[in-house]
Amino acid sequence: MITRLVSLALLAGVLALTAVGFSYALTGDDGPRSATIVIRFSHFNPGLVEARAGEPITITLRNDDPIDHEWIVGKPDVHQRHRTGTEHYHGSIPTEVTVPALSERVTTVEFDQPGDYQYICHLPGHEEYGMVGVLRVR
Ligand SMILES: [Cu+2]
Numbered sequence: 001m002i003t004r005l006v007s008l009a010l011l012a013g014v015l016a017l018t019a020v021g022f023s024y025a026l027t028g029d030d031g032p033r034s035a036t037i038v039i040r041f042s043h044f045n046p047g048l049v050e051a052r053a054g055e056p057i058t059i060t061l062r063n064d065d066p067i068d069h070e071w072i073v074g075k076p077d078v079h080q081r082h083r084t085g086t087e088h089y090h091g092s093i094p095t096e097v098t099v100p101a102l103s104e105r106v107t108t109v110e111f112d113q114p115g116d117y118q119y120i121c122h123l124p125g126h127e128e129y130g131m132v133g134v135l136r137v138r
Contacts, residue, residue, distance in 0.1 A: 033057040037071070037119075037133070039099060040064040042126055044071075044119065044133040051137050056110040063099040069126065071097045073109060073119040073135050082122040111137045 035049045037059060051057040061071050072082055073095045082096075094107045111117060114137050121131035 034059070036060040036062060038062045038064060039069050039071075039121075039131075042067075042069070042121070042129050042131050044121075044131060047133040049133070049135050051109075051111065051135055053114045053137050054110065054112050056108050057135075058106060058108045060104060060106050061097060061099045062104045063101060066101050068101050068123065069099050069121045069131070070123060071099060071105075071107075071119055072122055073117050075115075075117060079118060079120055079122070082120075083127070085122075109135075111135075114138055 033051060033055060035046075035057060037049065038045045039062065042065060049057075049059070059071075063069050072078065078095070094109050097105050097107050099105050117135045117137060119133045119135055120127050
C-alpha cells in the first residue's frame, strides 16, 4: 500500500515535470514483471527472458504444440537431475512446470542471485532438438 502511494506520488511528480518522464513512469518499471513464452515446433519463444534479482516474475507458458512439454528453470545441477531423473509429471513446483499439449500454464518464479538460469524441456530428445532458453536475472 505504501509502495503504491509512493508510486502515485512519483507519477504525479513526473507528470508535473516532463512528457518524457511521463512515458517512463508508464512503462511499469516498478510494477510486477511478467512474460509470455510460447512453445511451438518444440522451441521456446522468446529464448531469452529478463528478470530482476529478488523480484517475482510471472510467466505464462503457452503450448501451441499437439504434444506435451515442460518448462524447467534453474542452475546446471537442477538440469542434470532432470536429465537423469525419472519423474515425468511436474505440478506443484513453480520452477518445474508441465505444459500439456495445446494448453497454457502460469507460474511465478523468483531468484535472489543474479545470473543466467536456463529453462529446458527435459522430455526425451527435446533439449537436443533445441528446447532451451535463458532466464537472465539482473
Ligand atoms: Cu518439450
